[in-house]
Amino acid sequence: MKIGAQFYTIRDCCRTLEGLDESMKKVADIGYKHIQLSGVCAYEADWMREKLTAYGLSADITHFSYDRITKDVSGTIAFHDTMNCKYIGIGSNPRGINPEGLAVMETELRPVLPQIIASGHKFMYHNHHMEFARFGGRTFLDLLCETFTPEECGVTLDTYWVQAGGADPAFWLRKLKGRVDCIHFKDMVFSPEDRAVRMAAIGKGNMNYPEILNACEDAGVFCAFVEQDNCYGEDPFVCLKQSYDWLHAQGLD
Numbered sequence: 305m306k307i308g309a310q311f312y313t314i315r316d317c318c319r320t321l322e323g324l325d326e327s328m329k330k331v332a333d334i335g336y337k338h339i340q341l342s343g344v345c346a347y348e349a350d351w352m353r354e355k356l357t358a359y360g361l362s363a364d365i366t367h368f369s370y371d372r373i374t375k376d377v378s379g380t381i382a383f384h385d386t387m388n389c390k391y392i393g394i395g396s397n398p399r400g401i402n403p404e405g406l407a408v409m410e411t412e413l414r415p416v417l418p419q420i421i422a423s424g425h426k427f428m429y430h431n432h433h434m435e436f437a438r439f440g441g442r443t444f445l446d447l448l449c450e451t452f453t454p455e456e457c458g459v460t461l462d463t464y465w466v467q468a469g470g471a472d473p474a475f476w477l478r479k480l481k482g483r484v485d486c487i488h489f490k491d492m493v494f495s496p497e498d499r500a501v502r503m504a505a506i507g508k509g510n511m512n513y514p515e516i517l518n519a520c521e522d523a524g525v526f527c528a529f530v531e532q533d534n535c536y537g538e539d540p541f542v543c544l545k546q547s548y549d550w551l552h553a554q555g556l557d
Contacts, residue, residue: 305517305520305521305525305526305527305528305556306337306338306526306527306528306556306557307336307338307489307527307528307529307530307548307551307552307556307557308336308337308338308339308340308364308527308528308529308530309331309334309336309338309339309340309529309530309544309548310339310340310342310488310529310530310531311327311331311339311340311341311342311343311344312340312342312343312367312531312533313530313531313532313533313535313540313543313544314327314331314540314541314544315342315343315344316540317540317541318343318344318345319344319345320345321345321347321351323345324344324345324347324355325355327541328355328356328359328361329359330541331359331361331541331544332359332360332361334541334544334545334548335548335552335557336361336544336548337360337361337362337557338361338362338363338364338527338529339361339362339363339364339529340363340364340365340366340367340393340486340529340531341363341365341366341367341389342366342367342393342395343367349382349383349384349386349387350386352386352387353386353387353388356387356388362388363387363388363389364389364390364391364486364526364527365389365390365391365392365393365428365460365486365527365529366384366389366391366392366393367393367394367395367430368380368384368392368393368394370394370398373392373394373413373416373427374412374413374416377416377419377420378419380392380420381419381420381423381425384425385423390424390425390426391425391426391428391458391460391485391486392420392425392426392427392428393427393428393429393430393460393486394427394428394429394430395430396430396431396432396434397409397429399412401434401435401437401444402437402439402444403439403447406444406447406448406451410451410452413427413452413456413457417452417456417457421455421456426455426458426485427456427457427458428457428458428459428460428485428486429448429457429458429459429460430459430460430462430488431445431459431460431461431462431465431466431469432462432465432468432469433465433466433468433469433470434469435448435465435469436466436469436470436471437469443471445459445476449480449483454482454483457483458483458484458485458486459480459483459484460484460486460487460488460529461473461476461477461480461484461487461488462487462488462490462531463477463487463488463489463490463511463516464488464489464490464491464492464503464511465488467492467511468492468501473511473512473516473519474512474515474516474518474519475519477516477519477520477522477523477525478519478522478523480523481522481523481524482524484520484523484524484525485524485525485526485527486525486526486527486528486529487520487525487527487528487529488528488529488530488531489506489513489516489528489529489530489531489547489551490503490504490505490506490530490531490532490533490547491503491504491505491506491507491508491509491510491511491513491547492504492509492510492511493508493509493510494510495536502534502536503532503533503534503535503536504532505532505543505544505546505547505550506530506546506547506550506551507546507547507550507551508546508550514554517554517556528551528556530544530547530548530551532544532547
């Protein structure tokens with residue numbers, strides 16, 4: 305399994321092309337070779353391809369515009385082809401995390417998924433804790449996987465949000481084998497300062513990452529992208545490095 309950097313962590317540093325360029329260099333200097341493009345400024349695919357080559361990076365997955373995917377699938381595929389980016393992702397279901405929203409999503413995606421699959425790309429859905437709400441005894445994530453085959457829809461399983469939803473990340477990684485090519489890593493800790501749960505760099509929290517890593521191996525994960533939505537005033541690049549150093553010490557690169 306590879307490890308990557310989810311650029312949503314450093315989104316505030318990537319509001320301009322100059323900032324995005326500098327951030328890519330900083331991430332590469334930490335040691336990351338894989339990235340996910342999410343939450344950054346608008347960029348042209350040709351520009352991104354040049355920067356990826358310059359810094360020795362691979363953009364393996366995006367969080368892309370849902371409307372652009374459904375309304376311009378050919379353009380979406382061409383954009384990802386230019387960057388040599390296989391996985392076309394969304395961050396949630398904009399139509400609602402409930403059976404009705406899922407039904408609308410299915411109606412909108414069903415016409416474009418065959419073209420995505422035929423092009424050699426894969427559509428990926430990212431979860432938060434809301435996907436563990438239950439409807440008739442089934443979680444939304446269960447319903448999603450019953451609606452779409454693994455070929456039609458992968459899951460960018462976010463291990464933190466699985467735990468925040470009251471579920472077991474290792475269990476879900478194994479359950480979703482065949483769908484979890486790309487996933488998200490962040491740790492969870494209780495903060496005595498504000499007496500609340502916080503996100504943390506990997507190895508700085510209380511999640512059972514040794515077992516999560518075992519489950520990743522069992523599930524055939526290609527790349528885990530480190531993400532920390534909130535760094536609580538710390539330098540996000542320092543947080544990314546702390547996670548990289550811990551994972552690198554476990555033999556990952």
